[in-house]
Amino acid sequence: MQPNALAVSDKFRKMAIRSILSILLFLATYLFLIITAVAIVGLCAWDGYALMTFYPSFVTLMLGAGLISMSLMILFFLIKFIFSTEKKDNSHLVELKAEEQPELFRLIQVVVNEVNTDFPHKVYLSSEVNASVSYVSNFWSMFFPVRKNLQIGMGLLNAVSKTEFKAILAHEFGHFSQRSMRVGSYVYNANMVMYNMLYDSKGYKATLKQWSEASSYFNFFSSIAIWMVTAIQGLLKKIYEIVNINYLALSREMEFHADAAAARVAGSQPMINALLRIELAEQSLGVVFSYYNGKIAEAKKTDNFYPQQYFVMKQRAAAEHFILEDGLPQISADHYRKLNSTKLVLKDQWSSHPSNYDRINALNILNQPERPEAAGIAIDLLSNKEELQKAITFKTFLSVLFPEKATIEGLEIFSSEYTNQPQNVSxxxxxxxxxxxxxxxxxxxxxxxxxxxxxxxxxxxxxxxxxxxxxxxxxxxxxxxxxxxxxxxxxxxxxxxxxxxxxxxxxxxxxxxxxxxxxxxxxxxxxxxxxxxxxxxxxxxxxxxQGKLTPFKKECLDYQTICKAFKVQQQIYLELSNATRFLKITTPFTEIMRNMQRVKTLEQEFIRQLEFILNNSLYESELTDTFKGHLNEYLAKDWKYYDNESYFDLELKMLIQAMTSFYTIIINKYLRQKKTLLEFQAALSENQSMVASA
Missing domain, CATH: 1.10.287 (Helix Hairpins)
Structure with missing residues (x-):
């Protein structure tokens, strides 16, 4: 890379200067508050000492101690961030070692050298579709260097090529590539200090509560301390707003700079390809997570999420008619623009990232030639990819409570159930x-x-x-x-x-x-x-x-019936779902009674719709024995869900189960009927084309 390859833009300099000036505004205000707080401590200490010395008694002793403690609590509020450390939980991660993953670490070293930054302290694998460079942040990291860790998502490796992954690594390391970029880290740390003072006060409030409960004397001074701290927070929040807006604007420019680093290292197009595909990869992994979340009640899980993620990604790509290159869907910028053709441009001052559309435009302007790595998917960089995929999957399930010992289901069962779900058919x-x-x-x-x-x-x-x-x-x-x-x-x-x-x-x-x-x-x-x-x-x-008017009429009328019914049924389901939301939160008894009355009112129409489904032959194909059992048991009597300030859990479970079965039936029927009609019409068109070409 050329020495000036990562030179910052004029806009970045402008945002950096604005961020620094806003930090200076905060520092000036903060110094004023510190000086004032120290003065208050001195004044309260003198007054407290004088009170206890010249008028010695138990009352004056407590008042003096309370006065001094109050001033110290105010001062402590202003300096507590110095003792705060950001805690990182890495229990869900798998650490990678250079000797175990030589190909991956070779690529990381190449990118580190080209971007001119430090090699990461540790490299971790996570479950998601993401990559990030992070470090444990505290007050002292503003003044002393902190070694950074690289976190790589298994879902990302499973969805990008080796060259695209190289571009993503360059983007992440690009945030720390030059001294001029480190202003972003400084502003981030300063921002965290302010956030700690304003919003991270759980420990401080607990200390204040313990102090106030020690004596009624201290409770009085605690109230004064709380009032003064609240006033200080009100002032600092106004300044924090200014600082945060400028920091977020700087963060957007840092993203463009990091993309420039990616383009210089791997080329513009690989980074563009990754940006266009990552959303599909995230959605696909989300489908897999959602599927197995729904299997918890059945005590079923998988030992490897990622073949399923890859399967879903290819299925969705086929539905959108994307071509595959080296096993990965290629999503064109034209297709992305077609789906994101808004005329609305929100220069959102609270957004820390530019839109993908803006990033793609900037990368196209750079127009850096591609510098390809070896062919293949990035997951192949791992020496023991299947073993690591299973380790990540195992860690993800560790926090899940199954009703009994879970059985393992593989790709075959998942793919069969996925393709048979109406919402997944094309x-x-x-x-x-x-x-x-x-x-x-x-x-x-x-x-x-x-x-x-x-x-x-x-x-x-x-x-x-x-x-x-x-x-x-x-x-x-x-x-x-x-x-x-x-x-x-x-x-x-x-x-x-x-x-x-x-x-x-x-x-x-x-x-x-x-x-x-x-x-x-x-x-x-x-x-x-x-x-x-x-x-x-x-x-x-x-x-x-073609002499097929009768079957065409039947398909159209069946779809019309199902479509009209679905709109009514969906509305009933949504109203009943909204009406039962209070069950998930703590609710006063009087409000529970009112809510239950509304549930029982809505339930009458819900019951009518259930009876319509059970007695209509159009729905017969969706009514499995399990569904029929749930619905008939629910319809057998008029259930009561609450009485004497207590919920009836079994009855409520039956209601929720009936609602879930109901929605599954109506959405599946609607989508199948729609697909049946569209396929019938497509067959008519195909026959017409064959006749015309004969």
């Missing part, structure tokens, strides 16, 4: 992702099937092209943007200004923008509703031409 490629988050048209009347008219658009590919999908993504993005702007308008964020579609807005201008967004959303919805009807008309006519 729709035919014909639809180009259009119906992934949109319902097929079902607002038709039965008469629509009598005399199908010629469709306005006779080529289905024109109705499901990239422009149509892009319009749908734009609508979905605008709906999210509207929700964000409404939150800003309500004062639920700290933002005062933001950009939308290239124009700056203040919070006072939010109502105008909200009205405009609502109008645009309604316009887009009209366009897409018309497109949905055109798609329906195309398949209606095609089914008629």
């Amino acid at each position: 729709f035919p490629r014909l639809y180009n992702g259009y119906f992934n988050k949109r319902e097929p048209y079902h607002a038709f009347a039965v008469d629509s099937f009598k005399l199908p008219e010629q469709p306005e658009v006779k080529d289905i590919s024109l109705l499901l092209d990239d422009q149509s999908v892009g319009t749908l993504h734009t609508l979905n993005t605008m709906i999210l943007d509207l929700a964000t702007v409404e939150r800003i308008a309500s004062g639920k964020t700290a933002m005062q200004t933001f950009d939308y579609d290239g124009r700056k807005y203040t919070t006072e201008e939010c109502p105008t923008l909200i009205q405009s967004l609502r109008y645009e959303i309604s316009t887009f919805e009209e366009v897409l509703d018309k497109r949905d009807q055109d798609i329906f008309s195309y398949f209606l006519h095609t089914a008629s031409e």
Whole structure:
């Protein structure tokens, strides 16, 4: 790397100067408070001594001692951070040694040399999709060097190439690559000092409580100390806000600098590829964690999460039609932009990281050529990868309490159950992702099937092209943007200004923008509703031409029935779920009674929906013997869940179990019915294409 490869930008210097100036403001205020506190200690010590000396008695002894103790407690509040140490729990990690992992440590050494930083003190493996360089932070680490540790997530190694991993390492080490970057570490430590004074006071409050309980005299002085400390905190919080805003702005610039280090070491594209894929990797591992969390009650677990993570990642990649290179999904920047096409730009002063979109743009501007490592996935850098994967999995399950000794399930059972879950199936490629988050048209009347008219658009590919999908993504993005702007308008964020579609807005201008967004959303919805009807008309006519109008009508009517029912059922489930949330928290008895009355009221409609499902042949395929058993037992009588200030746990468990079974049935049925209809239509289109080409 060239000596100036990691030169900081002008914007970084500007943010660093602002951060240092805000720290100086804090220090000036802090010194003033320290001097004042020392003066108070001196004054109280003299007054206390005088009181005890000139008017000796038990009362004056206690008052004098209380006066002196009060001043010392105020002073201690201002200096307690000096004795505070950040505690790190590494019990969930696996430490790696150079002699056991020569290939991994060779790569780390190469990156360390190129970035011009120190080799990490220790290297750990964790379970997640992440990598970080960390150290134990305290007051003294601002003045004395502290050796840093590297933590690597097994979920990350399982999802990136060796070259991408090299870029990620360079990014992490890039935070500490030059003296100029160490200002970020200094500001971080100063920030932690302020945080400790303002928010980390559990030990201090416990000491104050013990002191106040020692005597009624001390309780009086304790109240004064608390009042003075609260006043000091009020002043410091205002300054901390300024310091924190500038620190977070500096942190964003540090991320860009670290990305520049990654680009110089491995090239721009490997870092871009990693940024584009990490979200998919996190979601995939999250699916695996969620799956096994649901297996705890059955006393089932796995001895290795990571083959399952890789399986889910490939399944989701296939559903999105991503190509695989060296076994890893390649997500294009165009696809990412299509899914993140917001016009809303939030220069969020409370965000410490720039968006992936901004980082990708910055990396493209750098346009550094790729410097590839050996081919393959980063997990192959580990000499005994399967053994380490199992060790991490074992540590993750250590804190889990199973009802009995757990049995091990492998990839085969997981993959079978995963692919059979309706929410994990993909729709035919014909639809180009259009119906992934949109319902097929079902607002038709039965008469629509009598005399199908010629469709306005006779080529289905024109109705499901990239422009149509892009319009749908734009609508979905605008709906999210509207929700964000409404939150800003309500004062639920700290933002005062933001950009939308290239124009700056203040919070006072939010109502105008909200009205405009609502109008645009309604316009887009009209366009897409018309497109949905055109798609329906195309398949209606095609089914008629192929002599399949009757089965097509049945599929459409079945979907219409299930879709309409699902909307009602989902609303009932959500209302009942919200109404039972109080069961998870401590609640006053009078409030419990009111809440239970609401639960019983909502339960009546819930019961009607359960009976509808059990008596409707459309749901027969979803009603396993287990589900039927749960639901019939629940419906057998009118259960009582609370009385005499006590919950009835077995009855409540039956209610929750019935709710869980109910939602599983309705969501599975809805998704299966949707898939059945879309596959039937896709088959019609395929037959039409074969006839046309014959």
